[in-house]
Amino acid sequence: MRIRKLRMIAPVLAAGLILAACAGDEEVPDETPDDTTEEPAEEPDDDADDDAADDMDDAADGDLAGTAVTVFGPESSENEAGSMQDMLNAFAEANDMTISYTGARDFSDQIGAQAEGGNPPDIAIFPQPGRVVDFGEQGFTLPIPQDVLDTITPQWPEGTNAAYEAGGETWGLQNKTDLKSILWYNNQIFADGGYDVPDTWDGLKDLSDEMIADGVTPWCVGIESGPATGWVFTDWMEELVLRLEDEDVYDQWVAGEVEFSDDRIVAIGQEILDLWNTPGAVFAAGGSIASTPFGDNGGPLVNGDCAMHRQANFFAAFLPEGTSVGPDGELDVAYFPAAGDGREPVLTAGTAAAAFRDAPEVWAVIEYLASAEGTTERQRAQAARVALDAGDEDPPPSGYMSSNLEQDLSVYSELEQSFVEILQQAAPARFDASDMMPGAVGAGSFWTEGTSAVNGDKSIEEAFEAIDATWPD
Amino acid sequence: MVQVSLPTGLTEQQRRRGVQAVVLLVVLLSVSYVAATVAERDLGLLLDTWSRVVAAIIGAGGVVASLASWRSSPHSTARRITITALGIASALVLWYLYLTDVLVRATVQSVVIAIVVSAVVFVAANKWFDASLKDWRRFSALTGVIGGAAVSGLLVGNRNMGLFTGSGEALADRSLLLVPVIAVLCGAVGIALTAVKGQPGKAIVGAAGGAVAGLLIGAFFRSGSLPALEPVALLAAPLLGAALFAGLGQVRGRPIVPAAVTGAAFGWLIGAFGIPSLGDGSVIEAIIGTSVLGALVGLRLGLSPEATMESRIRLERKARAVIFLAPALLFIAATLVIPTIRTMWLSLLDRTGGEFVGLDQYRLAFGDPNFYDVRRWADIFVSFEFLVFTIILAVGLITVLFTRKQIDQFWPPRLSIATGGSVLLAGIASIGWATAPEQAATPTVLTFLAIVLLLGILVMVIRYLKAHPGNSGISGGSGMALTLAMIFLGLALFTNLRGTLFNNIWWVFLVTIVATGVGLAIAALSDGAKGESFAKAMIFMPMAISFVGASIIWRFMYIARPPTNDQTGVLNSLWVGLGQLANSGAAVPVAIGFFLLVGGLVLLALRGFLSGAMGIGWGSVFAALPLAWIGSLFLTGNIGGVTEGPGGQLIADPILFLSGTNQVGAYNNFFIMVPFIWIYTGFAMVILSAAIKGVPSDLIDASNVDGATESQKFWRVVVPQIAPTIGVVVTTIIVTVMKVFDMVAVMTNGNFGTEVLANAMWKAAFTQGNRGLGSAIAVMLFLLVLPIMFVNIRRMQKEFH
Incomplete structure (x- = not known):
């Protein structure tokens, strides 16, 4: 973990010292390096790997019981945010924990302010790979532990998460793939x-x-x-x-x-x-x-x-x-x-989950979001909501899609299956340029x-x- | 002075009551605690001891306070019973909510903790300085303990310092053990300093004690905070600090050596921990850094003169003031001063706040053509708005020539030249305008001529007005014309100087002038009129609407729909409806209506001229001209939002209020300003109205006796009287407008040439993730607001003295 230079504390401390000096003869100077330059997480790397490794196995045994995870993302329409919450509830109920999803249309603005303000969610769902890497390199988010990567990587088309890699670390995992073309x-x-x-x-x-x-x-x-x-x-x-x-x-x-x-x-x-x-x-x-x-x-x-x-x-x-x-x-x-x-050619986009907190329950949710079970569950929930809206008519595509290779394709309609197949096999496929x-x-x-x-x-x-x-x- | 002593001289009755109250409190506390425990069992709650204690305090305290108010209340028995019952009821409701609702519990606990901590700190601080008078050694020891605890506590809390045993979270907890150890050590140094008398000994004891304390602190630095010392900085910074402080000490007439030591301590702090990168050094380097710093601080304390009773009293007095002011000062520092300094510093760093880049972020801001765009300045002089300006200016100046009163002070050459010049200018501008292709060419010769003439005319008019203050000839119609001319000159500039910075300036100018002007007009005209309070209440109403709400309302009013659909925005349905009206059979009757109005105004003008009321005369003429123009537009069908399609059918042609393009796009800004003006006119009106009502009536009476006209009374009596208030209104609006954000963010988000500094700052920092650029724009905004705040504060100070 890189510690930045703390030059800026000098003038602040000097001001503090002057105040202290004025207050009385016997004040002891305050030589505390300013906490504003402190990195939020100092030693996530080693611990993260171990904890997550242990707890991911425990997930099924109910060791996550009583924990709570907050997820924040850009999907805010009733169908999208609702089915996201449905999907997370399925996992939360199985593990006796609580997961709450919040969606905001101006997510991109808000997440920066939240991270800067030291008040981020546990997990943020980013629509832009560039920002996933930015947040990781600035020390706000944590690298995905190796064992989570080992589980998830084979489930997706090769190179899916390449856009989230930088400096030898993977900072986010794709959990949704959009077909733009x-x-x-x-x-x-x-x-x-x-x-x-x-x-x-x-x-x-x-x-x-x-x-x-x-x-x-x-x-x-x-x-x-x-x-x-x-x-x-x-x-x-x-x-x-x-x-x-x-x-x-x-x-x-x-x-x-x-x-x-x-x-x-x-x-x-x-x-x-x-x-x-x-x-x-x-x-x-x-x-x-x-x-x-x-x-x-x-x-x-x-x-x-x-x-x-x-x-x-x-x-x-x-x-x-x-x-x-x-x-x-x-x-x-x-x-x-x-x-x-x-x-x-096919133009794609997608969202990726990144973690702000190093805890077994957070890594469990990150893994679930990208897993075949998670994406299947999400599509099941979203398709059900859209079908309910459509009434007797043929429902339109649910709006959700992922290119996870192991997901259950039967939850997609025929039309959507054709989209998913395009995504899974597309060549050349490119991620949205402006996001990168x-x-x-x-x-x-x-x-x-x-x-x-x-x-x-x-x-x-x-x-x-x-x-x-x-x-x- | 705070007296912390036991109340003495109580009567027997008071004492008995006190005992009764304490017994009652204890009983209630116990009952409440038991009740909380029972509630915990029966309601299935999970409470800890602390929660139950607080619950008991809330319940018992509330009841006792309510009963106490019963005894002290001066009201009748019935009211006392009611008040006390209400008090007990609300205490019990709070008690119940506290037990059952997690959020209430958390809030109440935070409040209780905050109050208790504040009270303890306050009392302790006073006790601390009580000691400085009573027992110097105890004070010295206490100071050492408090200082040591504060420094080590902050360092441990910031994870700069810790015990390197154990792993994970336990580490931080056990590290707190360092705090008492260092505190006691520093306390010992404090005692030692008072024990030793005489100068060399005291200094040596201080330096040695400080060095030991520093050594202990440095030895427990965490790896992430170990400084990689740089010898040059380590030497240069203390020397520089010592020299600086010695110089200051010399100037202030203080002993030089202690001052130099203080400066050296500052310098060492910066040299050892400010300049090098933290995390790359070794423990030895940390120990060097802290022990030398400790030694310097100790030396400084050792060098201070023996504490006399006099100096102790002085210290004690000073300390009381600081204790009282400290909370407010800390709050201001934490919320205002530190963020300001930090923003300034961030503006010198790169996008992630990592590398120092100097003024690059400012260069980046000014290098962006969207920020500061004067490339079209030459178009000012060939714009339609400039053409109108010159024509009205010429008309106005001619009017001045004809409405002067005192012929003996007639000074024809300059004014006539000015008038002739502006007529010429109007000619040139109109030729330029008519010949310039699409108003976008840059006719250099014409532009040059126009500028020279414009400056010449302005100079001559100003000199004329200066030479004839009482006989400017500016009144009524000519004043109106010159004002109108200035507005069009403003519009000519407004449509051609573009970019974020100029947008902000336009916001300040237009919103301030219009809101204040209209507010003043309403305040003056409605003063004493029938239905005044109702009208003012209505005009003040928008002030109650949030900026975001107002923006959404007005966005709906401005909205445009495709030509094939009905217009859903109020303004566009009116505009398109007007076009349909002008192209229907009703156009002629409407035009006739307009011409009748014009005829009436012409009659009014004639009457005005004949009776010598030039203001009414010229005012009517200026009102009649646009009405006649609009009436003629109805006849030709060229008004309103319709165009002819290829088949001759009428197609709706709505106005894109917020997303107009090119030259018209400058008015996008104006349409965002309208809701702001709508809100702030009420503000200006209320304040100015109060000021107008405060003008002494004897002044008005005196001017009545002197035979002043209404307009003279207003401009020469009322306005000078309320000038300070106008100043307050203007500066308040300027500062508010300068920071405008929500309106732009909601209505266009800075697109279509409507960007302002605050929105650009937000986008740069949070959407694009360039904190440095965002900070740089914030600093510019701050610098722009600063002079206005300065003027405001100066005026306030003047009024106080």
Whole structure:
């Protein structure tokens, strides 16, 4: 564990000494190094391994009885947060412990404040690998013990947790995998207009133009998302970099080796804006794309205000209650078209759990979250909730998914099983780029400058140059 | 002075009552304790002894206090019974809640602990300094014990120091044993210091004792806190400290040697523990660090002169003051001073607070074009707002020429040149505006001319006004025109100077001026009017709404929907409805209505001019012009939110209030400010209204006798009287606005060119995880607020003296 230099305590202590000196002749100077620079956990490494090793075995015997674990994450809708709690309750009841989940839409903001304030949850579910590593390297979270890794790693496709590794440690375990490359479309409009889901990006652009000519608004787009406004645009960028360029360019782009102002990246940004800015192409429920909340696109898509929407599998959680999805439903889904060069790349995202407290019960819950039992239980709970909402209709996808290889696939619908198989076998599959870029870009300028470009405040060149300027050296 | 002594001189009756009270308390305590135990068994609770004791105290204490209030209450018997019964009931409810609810139990226990600890510390501190008068040796010993316990306790608590036996959590517990050992040792040093008389001996004893105590402390340093001593720092820092303190001592006329030793101790502390990295050193280095420090501190104490009765009394007096002030000072230090210093320090570090990077974070902030954007300054002079400014300025100045009163002080050349110049400026600006493609070109020659002319006119107008303070000719219409011109000049700047920093400045200017101005106007106009209190209550009402709540309300009012859907935002449904009205058969009647209004105003203007009331005349003209313009827009159908589609059909064209683009985007800021103004106008109104009512009526009467007009009474009597209050309102609003965060965070989150410092700070520190940059922005915000606070405090001081 690295101990930082304590230079800053000097002036503070000096002030303290002066106060002490003024107070009376016989005050003894206070030479305490300031606790503000103290690392929260001083010796987690060794103990963590031993304790967790012992207690993981005990978990089944009920040695966790009476313990309590708090979990905090970004999933806050009733279905998502509710089924998360259901899943945790199943484990808690089996072990006679309590686990409470709290979800907040502005998790990304709050977790930083909580960690800084020394008041973090036991477990945080991070949506961004970059931040998992950041928190680990800053000493807030603890590395995953080896025995937990030994149990979990074989259960997931190779390299799943690579994004959470740094400095020889793994700082988080993936517990949810999102498939982003999905095109949602309105069955009725496609049937009425005789449209077919295109196989290629060019085909998709042609279809868009055809629909405009027919008086149909092809797209629903909205990129507003509170503090994270702009991430929908970054998703589109990532899909197209992965498709129109290739994985190598994508990786270099993530690493900062291919700049945003690179002609290839600018061209892709322009491609998206051209598509969106074509008159009549986009239905924006909030008046403009940049001021439409991303979750507000479900209603218009089902109502037929627009024909298509590109969003990850969790979009199901934002559909109006009772929406059916499938070949005979109101909406259907398809693979977001690729370039047509034979590659069918997949963009993924996901959440990973990281621990702030070193205790056997915490490691037991972390392991459970990523385990086949846990992900199966989560999907069972979420599918049940969605089915309840859907009533007699075919339920839409639950919104949860994981690529755990050992999970029970029978809890997924046929449609979801096809998604899961894509995820389990996808090649090339890439994790969401903005989540892996440095925070100043991935959670900063890529969002804000992207929003400026979409809103027309800046040209795409200006916006992308501004992003490059914020890339940390 | 605090008297801690037994009450004497009690009467027999009082004594008997006291005994009765104590017996009652003991009985009740026992009953309550037993009841808690029974409750524990019957309710299936899990209580520890401590919880039962506190429960007994709550129950018994509450009942005794209630009964005591019965005896001392001055009220009638019925009320006394009621009050006492209520007291007993609430004590029992608290007692029950305490036993059954974990949260209540935890809260009550914390409160009890806090009160007991505070009381003990307070009494003990006073007793400690009682000793300084009564028994110097005891005081010295006590001081040693307390100092040793404090230092070692903090070090153990911070895990800098500990016993290296055992493992895991037990380690910390057993390490507390170090505290009494070191405390006793330091106490012994304290006694030794009083035992030895005479200078060399005392200094030697002090230094030796300090060194031993330091040695003991250093020997138990934990591995994570061992300093890797750097010889240069270790030498330089104490020398520097000694020199600095010796110099200060010289200046303050104190003995130099003790001061130098104090400085050396400071320097050694910084050199040994502040500069080197902790955790890389050895135990020997830690012992060197602590024992030399201990020796220096001991030496300093040994060097202090023999305590005389006089100095002891002085010390005792000083100590009492400190004991009383300490809690408040500690609280301020913990919540204000230390965070401020720490933020300043963090702003010099990298994103994780690790490496020192100097001013790089500030450079990063200013290097961001979104932070400080003046690239479009030349566009100011070709903007629509600037065109309007020049035209109104010309009109206003011409008006000034015609409304002057005293011809003998007529000074035509300068004012005429100014007027002519502004007409010319209007011409140039309008040509520039008309020829500039999309208002975005940078016509250098025109811009240059416009700037020169603008400055020239301003200088001449100011000199004219200075030369003729009583005859500015500025009143009524011309005053209105010049004010309007300034507003448009502001808007011209506002739409072209962009970025976080400028946004904050615009917030300060616009919100402060509008909220104060409107508040003052309402306060003055409603003063004594019918229904005044009701109107004021309504206007003050928004003050009760939180910023977040107001932001959400206004966001709903601003919301835009796609053209194909109905507009759900109030403002956009009005705007689109207006467009539909202007393009329907009703447009002509509406226009006629407007023109009738204009006609009425023209008549009013004529009457004003003819009767010599120039203010009414010009005011009516200025009101009539925009109305006539709006009326004509109805005739052409060019008003409201509709556009024509390709097939000639009408399409709704809502305003994107919060996400407008480019030049229009500057107004996104303004629409976020509106709710803020909405809230703070009430605040300004209430305070200013109270001030206006406080203006002495004899002043008003005197001005009535002098034949002052209403506007003269207001501007020359009331306003100067309430000027200090206006100052308070203005500075309060400025400081509040400077820190604006919630409105922006809720309404746009800083997108669409509406970022402000506070929101940028939050984003940088917590969303992007760059603590250094967040701190740097916080420091800038602090520096911006500082001068205003300074002015405010200075004025308050002036008013007190």
